[in-house]
Structure formats: structure tokens, C-alpha cells
Amino acid sequence: MAIYFDSAATTQLDKKVIEAMTTCMNDEVGNPSSTHSFGRKAKNKVENCRRDIAAHFGAQPSEIIFTSCGTESDNMTIKCAIEDLGVTRIISSEVEHKAVLSTVKVLCGDTIQIDYVKVNESGEVDLAHLEELLSTSDKKTLVTLMHANNEIGTILPIKKVGDLCETYKAYFHSDTVQTVGHFPINFEEMGVHFAACSAHKIHGPQGVGFLYLNKKIALKAMLIGGGQERGLRAGTENLIGITGMHKALELCYATLDKDKAYILELRNYMKEQLIAQYGDQIRFNGSEKNFLYTVLSVSFPNNENNGMLVFKLDMKGVAVSGGSACNSGASLGSHVIRGIYDNAEDYVPLRFSFSKHNTKEDIDICMAELKELVEITVIV
Ligand SMILES: Cc1ncc(COP(=O)(O)O)c(C=O)c1O
Numbered sequence: 001m002a003i004y005f006d007s008a009a010t011t012q013l014d015k016k017v018i019e020a021m022t023t024c025m026n027d028e029v030g031n032p033s034s035t036h037s038f039g040r041k042a043k044n045k046v047e048n049c050r051r052d053i054a055a056h057f058g059a060q061p062s063e064i065i066f067t068s069c070g071t072e073s074d075n076m077t078i079k080c081a082i083e084d085l086g087v088t089r090i091i092s093s094e095v096e097h098k099a100v101l102s103t104v105k106v107l108c109g110d111t112i113q114i115d116y117v118k119v120n121e122s123g124e125v126d127l128a129h130l131e132e133l134l135s136t137s138d139k140k141t142l143v144t145l146m147h148a149n150n151e152i153g154t155i156l157p158i159k160k161v162g163d164l165c166e167t168y169k170a171y172f173h174s175d176t177v178q179t180v181g182h183f184p185i186n187f188e189e190m191g192v193h194f195a196a197c198s199a200h201k202i203h204g205p206q207g208v209g210f211l212y213l214n215k216k217i218a219l220k221a222m223l224i225g226g227g228q229e230r231g232l233r234a235g236t237e238n239l240i241g242i243t244g245m246h247k248a249l250e251l252c253y254a255t256l257d258k259d260k261a262y263i264l265e266l267r268n269y270m271k272e273q274l275i276a277q278y279g280d281q282i283r284f285n286g287s288e289k290n291f292l293y294t295v296l297s298v299s300f301p302n303n304e305n306n307g308m309l310v311f312k313l314d315m316k317g318v319a320v321s322g323g324s325a326c327n328s329g330a331s332l333g334s335h336v337i338r339g340i341y342d343n344a345e346d347y348v349p350l351r352f353s354f355s356k357h358n359t360k361e362d363i364d365i366c367m368a369e370l371k372e373l374v375e376i377t378v379i380v
Contacts, residue, residue, distance in 0.1 A: 003318045003362045007201075008150050008178060008295055008353035013244075014203040020247035021205065024240050032237050033226055046237050049246035056253050057212065058186035065211040065229045066242055070177040070198030071099040073211035074144075076233070077173045077194040078103045080219040081142040082112060085171060089113040089139035091130065094339035095123055095152075099196075100144050100175055101335070113139065121340050122287040123154035130161065134168035141168070146175040147195075148182075151336040151351055152286035153295030155179070162191020171217070177201055177209075178292055181252035182260070187212045199241065203355070204248030208241030259356045264293040266354050270363045274298055277367060281376050285337065285349060294354050299337070299347035305375035306348040313350075316369045322350040 004012070024045070030038030032046050047061070054061045067073045078100070081087040092104050094116050108114050115133050118126040125145060134141065143165050148155045158174055165172035173194035179185065180195075181202035187195050195212040199205055213219065213232075225234030252259070274282060278300075285297035300306045310322040322333070338344045352366075 003358075003366060005352040005354065005358065005362070005366065006319045006321050007355035007358075008292075008351065009321055010200045010206065011203045011355050012357055013205065014248060014251055016251060017204055017244045017247045021240050021244045024243040028239055032239065033228065042237075042239055046239060046242055049242050053210065053246055053249055056185075056249055057180075058188055059212060060215060062230065063187075063213055063215055065213055065232055066237060067209050067211050067233060068207055068238070069209045070097075070175065070196045070201075073194075073196035073198075073209055074099040074173075074175055075103050076211055076222045077196070078107055078142070078144065080222060081171055081173070081194075082107055084220045085140065085142075085217070087112070087140050087142045087171065089115065089137060089141045091115045091117055091133050091141060091143045091145075091170070093117050093119050093125060093145055095119055095149055095336045096144065096146050097150055097175055097177070098335075100146065104144065113137075117145070119340060123149050123152045123285070123336070123340050124287055124290070125156055125161070127157070127160060127164070131164055131168075134164060134170055141170040142173060143170050144173040144175070146178075148176075148178040148292040148295075149286065149336060150178050150295070151334060151349075152297045152340070153178075153292035154287040155290040155292060157290070158190045158192065165193075166191055176212075178294070181249055182256075182292070182294060184253075184256070188214070193217050199245035199248055202248045202252050205241050205244040208238050208245050210245070255356075260293060262356060263354050263358075266358055266360065266363065267293055267296050269360055270296055270352060270354075270367075273363060273367045277371065278374070278376065283347060285340070296352045296354075297349055298352070299349045300374055301376060302346050302348050303375055303377060305373075309348060309350055309373060312373045313366070313369060316373075318366050318369055320350050320352055322348065 028042050030042035032043040050061045050064050054064045090104050118129045145156055147158050162172055171193050174192050176195040177198045180197040193214040198209040221231055223234045228234050283299045313320055334349055337349050
């Protein structure tokens with residue numbers, strides 16, 4: 001039996017999303033830039049999707065720029081902030097997704113100052129340190145901090161960060177890939193200037209996402225060509241993907257409270273089972289207070305056996321994700337785990353991430369497999 005506990009990596013397509021995309025594939029032949037009736041029909045579809053998507057986030061349609069994925073949206077923000085807005089300093093954290101962390105490192109080179117705000121063992125950003133960093137420089141600054149951490153699930157107090165950025169006149173980008181579709185979101189109220197979304201995290205298709213770009217921010221083209229996406233990202237729109245993302249968001253927000261309660265119950269159940277089975281021999285990663293209900297990150301003592309847990313569970317038909325599969329310091333595979341703990345190498349992290357398609361039975365089966373597979377002794 002195959003059990004999928006990796007929905008933070010990607011989610012199963014919703015059947016209604018497949019239907020909407022299939023209808024679009026059958027019905028639409030026009031290029032949205034063509035002026036004939038086929039093109040105008042396709043263009044209408046893109047713009048209707050944009051209008052409805054914007055409405056979920058209290059945004060204006062012109063603030064939604066369709067992209068190919070969350071990574072592109074993050075890249076576009078950081079690149080354009082440096083090149084078009086004259087940002088000379090970036091404040092970020094060591095526990096960001098690589099779509100931000102690596103982009104910041106590569107694009108900043110020697111000329112742009114990078115400061116990393118402190119995070120505690122729960123992955124929570126030290127807001128006093130952030131304020132100190134913001135108050136001690138006059139450089140044009142971009143703050144880029146993710147809304148929810150994809151590995152450990154810790155949630156940023158995004159409005160507080162937005163308020164600090166407003167006080168110190170910094171631009172604020174948040175990678176909202178793990179929260180869009182899982183929480184009610186109003187970008188403007190949160191004080192966010194840029195935010196990234198990816199459709200495949202919310203039962204939509206892979207290869208499509210959007211960048212929320214606040215109307216007050218003027219950028220130049222990220223991709224040059226036909227002038228699509230208000231001249232910011234040239235290239236024929238991914239009409240089928242956009243249609244799928246539109247449907248996925250509609251479905252998420254229609255049943256948000258019900259799905260949230262169901263998934264949270266699954267997460268709580270798994271946590272209780274793990275505590276009952278392993279007590280204080282394991283450690284849970286991430287905040288106990290402000291957490292993403294779709295993610296449960298737990299670490300087992302590092303030993304030769306547990307270093308292979310992701311692989312061994314996979315052999316039993318249970319898909320989870322974790323750190324590196326190598327025995328010697330397995331957790332070295334996770335920059336997030338290394339970013340929050342001094343003794344990261346003593347533990348092997350496993351991330352269980354849930355969706356509305358999981359059941360308690362999945363958890364019972366997984367717990368039975370873990371009972372067989374986990375070796376609790378620390379081998380030194
Ligand atoms: C927090 C976060 N940001 C960005 C991404 C990248 O999104 P995409 O796969 O759409 O490029 C992911 C996906 O793993 C993510 O979890």
C-alpha cells in the first residue's frame with residue numbers, strides 16, 4: 001500500500017483541477033496575445049483567472065503576475081529589487097528555502113550587503129534583532145523572510161515584520177509558498193510588497209505560480225519579449241496551468257476551515273502516537289505555538305540505522321522526506337536543521353507533511369512500520 005506523507009513537496013492533483021484543465025485543453029486554441037476571436041477568448045480566460053485569484057488575497061488583478069513556479073517568483077523579486085529598486089542590502093535568515101537563500105547568495109556577490117536575522121531553536125525569527133538590523137543602516141533594504149518554513153513548519157508573525165518594514169522603509173518579500181491556500185491571506189494588510197505562490201503545493205499543477213507585486217512597486221521586465229504580464233514577464237501565458245491554479249485556489253478557499261480542522265487532527269494524532277511510542281527519545285522540530293498544520297517534523301537519534309529511515313520507509317511504501325540519507329551526520333542534509341540547532345548531527349530529521357487525502361489509517365500503518373524500522377539507541 002502506498003502512503004504519501006510528502007505534500008509539502010508536492011500535492012496530488014485535485015480531480016476537479018484535472019477536469020478544469022482538460023476542458024481548457026479541449027476548448028482553447030488561441031494565444032492570449034492574438035487579436036482574433038480565439039485569442040480574445042484565451043485572453044479573457046487569463047484575465048478572469050487573474051481577477052478571481054487576486055480576490056482571494058484582497059489584491060487588485062494587476063498585482064498578480066503569473067510565473068512558472070515559486071522559485072521563479074522568489075528569484076524575480078530579489079533580482080528586480082537589486083536591479084530596479086536599487087536595493088543595496090538584504091536581510092534574510094539561514095532557514096529560508098533555497099529559492100531565496102541561494103538566490104540571495106548568488107545575486108548579492110560582493111556589492112550587496114547580506115545580514116542574517118537570528119532564529120531560535122524553534123525556527124522563530126528574533127524580531128528584536130530584526131529591528132536592530134533595520135534601524136542601524138540607511139541602505140535601501142529588502143527583507144526576505146518566509147511565511148512558513150517548509151521543513152519545520154514554523155510560521156512568521158508576518159504582519160509584525162510588515163509593520164517593522166514600514167517603520168524603517170524597507171521592502172518586504174515573503175515566500176508564501178507553504179501558506180497560500182492553507183490560510184486566509186491579505187497581502188496588503190500584512191504589509192508585504194512581494195509574495196510567492198506555487199500551484200503544485202495546493203493540489204494544482206506543477207509549473208505554474210504567481211508573484212504578488214504590490215501596486216506601489218514599479219519593476220522592469222524580468223523576461224523581455226512580447227510584453228505579457230504588464231511587460232514584466234514576456235512569454236505566452238501558461239493558460240492550462242493558470243486555469244488549474246485558479247481552480248485549485250477556488251477549491252482550497254471553499255473548504256479551508258473544514259480541511260484545516262481535518263489535517264490538524266491528523267497531525268495531532270501522529271504527534272500523539274510518536275510521543276506514546278518514543279517519549280523523549282525523539283525531538284519535534286519547529287514552533288509549538290505558531291506552526292503550519294500540514295507539517296510535522298520529528299528527529300530520531302542519529303545512528304547507522306536511522307540515517308536510512310527515509311529510504312527504508314520508502315521501501316515499505318511510505319513517502320516522507322528528511323535530511324541526507326548518509327549515516328555520518330545524516331542531518332547535515334538539512335540547512336534548516338543545521339540553522340537552528342548546535343547539535344544537529346545528533347539527530348535524523350523526518351518530515352511528515354499531510355493533505356486532505358491522508359487518513360488516520362495511513363498514520364497507523366506508518367507508525368507500525370516505524371516500530372519495525374527505528375533504532376532508538378545512539379551508536380557512537
Ligand atoms: C517555501 C518554499 N519556497 C519555494 C519553493 C519552490 O517552489 P517551486 O517548486 O514552485 O519552485 C518551495 C517548494 O518546495 C517551498 O516549499
